[in-house]
Amino acid sequence: MDLSSKLAERTVFVTGADGFVGSHLVDTLVEYDANVHVFVRATSSGELNNIRHHSENVTVHRGDLRDKHSVERALSALEGHSDSLIFHLAAQAHVGESWERPYETVDSNVVGTLNLLQSVVDLDLDIAKFDTAGTSEEYGNVRDEVRDHHDFVDDGRVLLSERSPVNPTSIYATSKLAADFLTMNYYDAYDVPTVTTRMFNNYGPRQNPRYITGTIISQALKRDHVELGNLTPKRDMCYVEDGVRGHLHVALGGNPGEQYVYGYGENISMQEWTDTILRVGTEEGYWGDPEIVQDEDRYRPGDSDVEELLVGHEKLTKETGWEPEVGWEEGIRRTIEWYAEHEHRWIGRVDWR
Structure with a gap:
């Protein structure tokens, strides 16, 4: 897919634009000369950490997804742009923190999504696509009663696709599943051209060091041991640049609904x-x-850990041509390099000191 020709001068609205995936998406949109509008949480300092280098190339809207008025005010910038795209990436996205901050997680992820969707309807925006970013965590573990509805590869691993049953096992996953359903509700009821995307575990530069890849790298850079929780779960690790291309391929080539x-x-x-x-x-x-040390305090509560996640991306590949391009070792090298060169960006956010 020729992203350049499809994005040049196109109006694009991104929530969570200063976050991990959002900032990489903004990088790509600016590179392809899109008319980029970013929605970021209002702060007293007004600082943008990850997209400050694009300050001259984007229009910044400050507000709070939980505040319908600020959401509608920002989205009004899309009035008169019939081919605009909306990428909804903002969320409280840490599984562990969803147990520590359950109300904020539900408020941000569910009410925030509702405010965006309802504002599109209230403003009568004529958009090309609204992409809500979901999560692989929505699938959870395989339940025996629906085992026959799952697909498995030859070695017995479950292969997750758009058809697979969901079974969220954390407040985060449940809130994202609710956001997915709300997104589809607005397609069914109001014909808003929505899609939902479930990108499997992403990693890369700028990611919060509390996530598994960042916590390993940040600890290894600063001390002689690495404290981790449960190491038996399996995850499908996708480099952030591939994830961004996936969002763009869905928004530009996917089918509404x-x-x-x-x-x-x-x-x-x-x-x-x-x-x-x-x-x-x-x-x-x-x-x-560095020595690996397992710490029970880092385990997820109770039986909430997801045992394995493996994606089958045939649908997206068949319809749009998307495929992952960055191998694990190359992605890891790029990520380590960023952490090593930008300690000031993450040292104050770690949870292991």
Whole structure:
């Protein structure tokens, strides 16, 4: 897909634009000369950490997704742009923090999505696509009573697609599933051209160091051991630039009212992921041989951990040509390099000091 010709001078609205995936999406949109509008949470300092370098190339709207008035005021910038795109990436996106901040998680992820969708209707916006970013966590673990509705690969691993049953096991996952359904409700009721995307576990530069990849790298850079929780779950790790291309392919080539899932297409245990990160970092000279220490305090509560996630992205690939391009070791190298060169961007956000 020729992203350049489809995005040049096109009006695009991005929530969560200063976040991890959102900032990489803004990078791509600015590169392709889109007319970029970003919605970021209002702060007293007014600082933008991840997209400050684009301050001359984007229109910034400050507000709070939980405040319908500020959402509608920002979206009014799309009036008169019939081919505009909306990417809804803002969320409280950390599984562990959803247990610590349950009300904020539901408020941000559910009410925030509702405010966006209702504002599109109230303003009578004629948009080309509204993409709500979901999560692979919505699938949870396979329940015996619906096991026959799942697909499995030859070695017995569950293969998750748009057709797979959902079983959210955290407040975060439940809130994102609710946002997905709300998004589809507005397609069914008001013909808003919505899509939902479930990108499997993303990683890369700028990610919050409390996520697994960042916590491994940040600890290895600063001390001789790495404290982690449960290392048996398997995850389908997708590099952020591939994830951004996935969002763009869905928005530009996907069908309204449908869902698209995508990721690397292979999974790896968190033990193997940790070993790979530490090996690559050692080979690149970033650290010596950090010890891995498991800490029960880092486990998810009760039986809420998801055992394995593996995506089948055939639908997106068939309809739009999207495929992952960045291999795990290359993605890990890029991520380590960013953490090593930008300590001031993450050191105050770690949870291991």
